[in-house]
Amino acid sequence: KEPGSAGEPLYLDVQNAVAEAGLEVEVFGGRYGLSGKEFTPAMVKAVLDELAKPAPKNHFTVGIEDDVTASSLDYDPDFTAEGKDVYRAVFYGLGSDGTVGANKNSIKIIGEGTDNFVQGYFVYDSKKAGVLTVSHLRFGPRPIRSAYLIDRANFVACHVWAYLDRYDTLSLAAPEAIFLINAPFPPEEVWDRLPREVQQQIVDLKLRVYAINAYEVAKRVGLGGRINTIMQTCFFYLSKIIPPEEAIAANKAATTETYGKRGDEVVAMNHRAVDLAVASLREVKIPAQVTASRRRGSLVPPGAPEFVQKVTARIMAGEGNRLPVSALPEDGVWPTHTTRWEKRNIALEVPVWGPELCLQCGKCSFHCPHAAIRTKVYDPELLAGAPPTFKSVDARGREYAGKKWTVQVAVEDCTGCGACVEICPGRDKSQPGRKAINMAFQPPLREQERENYLFFLGIPDPERSQVRLDTVKGSQLVSPLFEYPGACAGCGETAYIKLLTQLVGDRLLIGNATGCSSIYGGNLPTTPYATDAAGRGPAWNNSLFEDAAEFSYGLRLTVDKLAEEARELLDQLRDLVGEELAQELLASKQETEAEIAQQRRRVAELKKRLAEAGEASLAGLRQAEGLNQTRLVTGAPSGGQPSTGRAVLCRRLLLVADYLVKKSVWAIGGDGWAFDIGFGGLDHVLASQRNINLLVLNTQVYSNTGGQCSKATPMGSVALFAAGGKATAKKDLGAIAMTYGHVYVAQVAMGYSDAQTLRAFLEAESYDGPSLVIAYSHCIAMGFDMAKGYEHQRRAVESGSWFVYRYDPRLAAQGRNPLQIDFRDMTLPLPDFARAENRFSVLERSHPEAADMLWEKAQRHICTRWHLLKQQAQIVYSDSCPFEPGVVDEQALAATGARVVTGRSVGMNLPAARADEGEETGHEEDKPA
Numbered sequence: 066k067e068p069g070s071a072g073e074p075l076y077l078d079v080q081n082a083v084a085e086a087g088l089e090v091e092v093f094g095g096r097y098g099l100s101g102k103e104f105t106p107a108m109v110k111a112v113l114d115e116l117a118k119p120a121p122k123n124h125f126t127v128g129i130e131d132d133v134t135a136s137s138l139d140y141d142p143d144f145t146a147e148g149k150d151v152y153r154a155v156f157y158g159l160g161s162d163g164t165v166g167a168n169k170n171s172i173k174i175i176g177e178g179t180d181n182f183v184q185g186y187f188v189y190d191s192k193k194a195g196v197l198t199v200s201h202l203r204f205g206p207r208p209i210r211s212a213y214l215i216d217r218a219n220f221v222a223c224h225v226w227a228y229l230d231r232y233d234t235l236s237l238a239a240p241e242a243i244f245l246i247n248a249p250f251p252p253e254e255v256w257d258r259l260p261r262e263v264q265q266q267i268v269d270l271k272l273r274v275y276a277i278n279a280y281e282v283a284k285r286v287g288l289g290g291r292i293n294t295i296m297q298t299c300f301f302y303l304s305k306i307i308p309p310e311e312a313i314a315a316n317k318a319a320t321t322e323t324y325g326k327r328g329d330e331v332v333a334m335n336h337r338a339v340d341l342a343v344a345s346l347r348e349v350k351i352p353a354q355v356t357a358s359r360r361r362g363s364l365v366p367p368g369a370p371e372f373v374q375k376v377t378a379r380i381m382a383g384e385g386n387r388l389p390v391s392a393l394p395e396d397g398v399w400p401t402h403t404t405r406w407e408k409r410n411i412a413l414e415v416p417v418w419g420p421e422l423c424l425q426c427g428k429c430s431f432h433c434p435h436a437a438i439r440t441k442v443y444d445p446e447l448l449a450g451a452p453p454t455f456k457s458v459d460a461r462g463r464e465y466a467g468k469k470w471t472v473q474v475a476v477e478d479c480t481g482c483g484a485c486v487e488i489c490p491g492r493d494k495s496q497p498g499r500k501a502i503n504m505a506f507q508p509p510l511r512e513q514e515r516e517n518y519l520f521f522l523g524i525p526d527p528e529r530s531q532v533r534l535d536t537v538k539g540s541q542l543v544s545p546l547f548e549y550p551g552a553c554a555g556c557g558e559t560a561y562i563k564l565l566t567q568l569v570g571d572r573l574l575i576g577n578a579t580g581c582s583s584i585y586g587g588n589l590p591t592t593p594y595a596t597d598a599a600g601r602g603p604a605w606n607n608s609l610f611e612d613a614a615e616f617s618y619g620l621r622l623t624v625d626k627l628a629e630e631a632r633e634l635l636d637q638l639r640d641l642v643g644e645e646l647a648q649e650l651l652a653s654k655q656e657t658e659a660e661i662a663q664q665r666r667r668v669a670e671l672k673k674r675l676a677e678a679g680e681a682s683l684a685g686l687r688q689a690e691g692l693n694q695t696r697l698v699t700g701a702p703s704g705g706q707p708s709t710g711r712a713v714l715c716r717r718l719l720l721v722a723d724y725l726v727k728k729s730v731w732a733i734g735g736d737g738w739a740f741d742i743g744f745g746g747l748d749h750v751l752a753s754q755r756n757i758n759l760l761v762l763n764t765q766v767y768s769n770t771g772g773q774c775s776k777a778t779p780m781g782s783v784a785l786f787a788a789g790g791k792a793t794a795k796k797d798l799g800a801i802a803m804t805y806g807h808v809y810v811a812q813v814a815m816g817y818s819d820a821q822t823l824r825a826f827l828e829a830e831s832y833d834g835p836s837l838v839i840a841y842s843h844c845i846a847m848g849f850d851m852a853k854g855y856e857h858q859r860r861a862v863e864s865g866s867w868f869v870y871r872y873d874p875r876l877a878a879q880g881r882n883p884l885q886i887d888f889r890d891m892t893l894p895l896p897d898f899a900r901a902e903n904r905f906s907v908l909e910r911s912h913p914e915a916a917d918m919l920w921e922k923a924q925r926h927i928c929t930r931w932h933l934l935k936q937q938a939q940i941v942y943s944d945s946c947p948f949e950p951g952v953v954d955e956q957a958l959a960a961t962g963a964r965v966v967t968g969r970s971v972g973m974n975l976p977a978a979r980a981d982e983g984e985e986t987g988h989e990e991d992k993p994a
């Protein structure tokens with residue numbers, strides 16, 4: 066309903082039709098099902114019952130607890146219209162653990178193999194992985210027309226033990242239902258480990274409980290963490306919808322079909338899993354009474370703000386639809402920095418730091434996609450009061466002499482992806498495989514590491530200006546302002562965003578294209594964008610899939626305009642503010658963190674002086690009845706007191722003074738945005754001369770919507786809409802952007818070189834013009850173990866499938882070639898790279914000839930592009946060379962009188978590379994690329 070409208074469109078249409086026809090019919094309108102809310106037979110009945118009353122409520126709501134306008138209808142939640150012969154099963158799974166896929170298989174097996182009718186509803190969180198999925202399956206002898214979720218299930222399966230403490234999984238169980246739990250310990254221990262509330266439900270509802278340690282079974286047969294086949298087998302075995310032997314045979318056939326493309330070994334592992342699942346399933350003995358004293362804890366830690374406790378936590382618990390209208394903020398403002406309260410505990414294994422092997426390189430923190438492993442350098446006195454298990458060692462390196470060093474894991478936020486362990490260079494020479502961080506079982510570590518992490522967070526960060534943000538290690542000594550995003554475990558996009566927040570801090574403004582990054586970036590109920598100790602953080606916004614570049618361009622124009630206004634006002638108020646302060650504020654170039662920090666202090670002083678001056682003249686302003694606007698704005702000081710007119714200027718300057726500190730504007734999105742749908746806008750922005758940065762998180766497919774082919778998809782790989790292998794080469798967006806000459810362009814892959822990535826980000830940020838950074842981002846859609854994502858990035862570069870380079874127009878202005886290629890040569894044949902990734906290898910298995918043809922062609926194409934790139938990097942630039950960046954000095958142009966230019970942003974120049982870079986760790990990667 067439009068705000069202010071008398072009713073919803075359909076209601077108004079019907080009212081109109083009835084009135085025009087002159088019928089004597091009473092029309093009632095109401096709302097249901099908004100935002101995907103349920104509309105059940107019980108609610109339908111409530112509406113019909115209401116209409117039967119002498120004075121029914123008009124404009125009612127049902128299924129929403131509207132305690133603000135009191136328009137809700139009550140309904141009886143126990144009313145059901147479902148037949149008793151319908152078998153209802155609910156499965157609580159972990160996003161991307163295969164539960165949903167297995168359930169779809171179950172529907173197929175039962176639908177095709179029996180006379181049953183089947184139905185499946187799948188409820189997902191908008192987060193991609195490591196989150197709750199609930200599958201609702203119905204089977205019955207008659208067609209199923211229940212267009213709503215199950216609320217009384219005969220079978221409830223909980224595939225994640227930790228859910229028992231987070232969600233009321235048994236609220237959907239019918240009396241005497243079967244409850245199947247995946248428990249990561251022996252079945253005999255299950256009862257005693259259940260929270261009291263769950264025991265109570267089991268006893269009250271007389272449930273039959275079965276347990277299996279599916280993780281152990283999966284590990285034994287070589288399936289890693291994939292438990293879906295095991296849990297599906299248990300479902301078939303227990304539910305007896307079809308005879309167990311038939312179900313097992315059908316299940317094996319289904320896994321053959323599902324995993325056939327991944328090779329015989331994967332199929333065999335799944336078949337072994339089916340057999341072992343049945344042998345490992347145990348019934349849990351249920352005592353007559355509840356025995357546990359442990360209760361379910363609060364979903365969020367006690368220190369969480371009231372709103373988080375009362376509203377956010379309920380949405381996290383899956384109870385958002387039960388929140389009353391009055392619980393929601395009137396103005397729609399929702400707090401940020403809230404993923405820190407989630408404590409999802411989804412990792413079965415987490416890294417554990419061994420200080421003795423640590424090289425203090427910061428790579429673990431740099432590469433962690435979830436900001437769940439952090440490093441800190443601090444004064445030893447700050448260790449006072451540390452928990453007994455808190456670890457620290459003497460910090461290495463001259464600049465950290467006398468300080469302490471800690472690597473700390475946020476075990477409750479870690480996803481267990483293993484990326485940090487893979488990347489860690491600290492090895493034990495006497496014990497191959499042992500590193501400075503190693504994965505260990507999480508549950509026993511949880512309590513102690515929670516305490517350690519809290520203590521770690523309490524140690525203050527060093528001043529930004531005191532750390533070398535231009536080194537891998539230094540960049541990780543400031544807290545990220547993007548933490549624990551709900552992206553897939555091991556996501557290849559998020560570490561880039563996290564790094565950006567560390568390099569730019571709270572001056573960052575982001576316009577985000579729709580895609581994975583907008584989902585994990587701007588999710589409800591929690592957001593990963595965080596604030597610093599002063600309560601400030603990046604400003605983030607998402608408009609559309611296609612318009613992030615233009616949208617961010619708008620942010621840039623706005624910031625520039627406000628900065629221009631601040632400067633003009635400051636100029637007018639020089640005498641009031643103080644000539645020296647005004648001059649310093651206007652002249653500051655803010656090229657380094659130290660200068661930016663100084664400018665912040667100046668702005669703080671300016672605001673203080675403005676507030677004082679404003680106060681002094683407030684009385685005059687209040688008496689200024691009849692003053693016209695012109696006088697207000699142009700009023701001059703009189704008798705040493707600010708005039709009322711100048712008070713207005715002061716107030717205005719107070720509002721915009723923060724824009725005197727430089728802001729950094731970034732458009733962020735995927736390749737679907739940048740290469741395809743938003744390309745026109747992106748190109749438009751590149752063609753400008755504004756200081757705007759575009760970060761493309763290139764997963765080479767549309768990841769968020771399931772892996773559709775984009776123009777960045779490599780030739781010879783399989784994606785949705787390119788089922789037989791993509792037959793054209795990927796578009797070279799970087800090459801296109803370089804043709805402008807005035808655009809800073811970089812292609813990076815942090816798995817190949819973190820130092821080069823870091824450098825590119827800093828250069829892009831410092832370049833006073835448009836910058837395009839295209840970041841290779843591994844993705845679950847590529848089809849490999851995400852723990853090894855950075856290794857795949859390295860191989861992509863070594864095979865030439867991905868070139869890393871930087872093109873800096875500032876070099877051309879110095880008579881140097883702006884293009885710097887950041888790797889030496891291709892050392893890996895393309896097929897060797899391709900075979901390790903399912904997106905390619907699936908083609909070789911299904912159509913080997915097509916794979917041969919396309920990979921051969923792709924290899925040739927890569928060689929051609931490589932030669933062109935090398936030649937481009939070898940062109941000799943000189944003062945007289947025609948190859949110049951296409952930048953014209955706008956001020957000089959304006960001075961010709963040809964046009965007036967206003968409000969162009971002023972950027973900072975790149976701090977010169979320091980000769981000692983890379984010395985602190987001795988790693989090749991830490992040296993300037």
Ligand SMILES: Cc1ncc(C[n+]2csc(CCOP(=O)(O)OP(=O)(O)O)c2C)c(N)n1
Nearest residue numbers: 579580581610735736737738766767768769
């Ligand atoms: C105009 C429009 N078309 C389609 C969509 C649906 N949609 C949302 S995100 C997305 C894919 C994003 O892919 P990409 O830009 O590559 O980002 P990624 O998810 O890979 O990070 C699509 C198709 C949309 N939001 N708007």
Ligand code: SF4
Nearest residue numbers: 433479480482483485
């Ligand atoms: S296992 Fe993954 S999420 Fe956990 S700390 Fe390491 S990189 Fe981060």
Ligand code: SF4
Nearest residue numbers: 423424427429489491
């Ligand atoms: S990556 Fe390994 S060696 Fe480097 S800081 Fe982390 S734990 Fe230490």
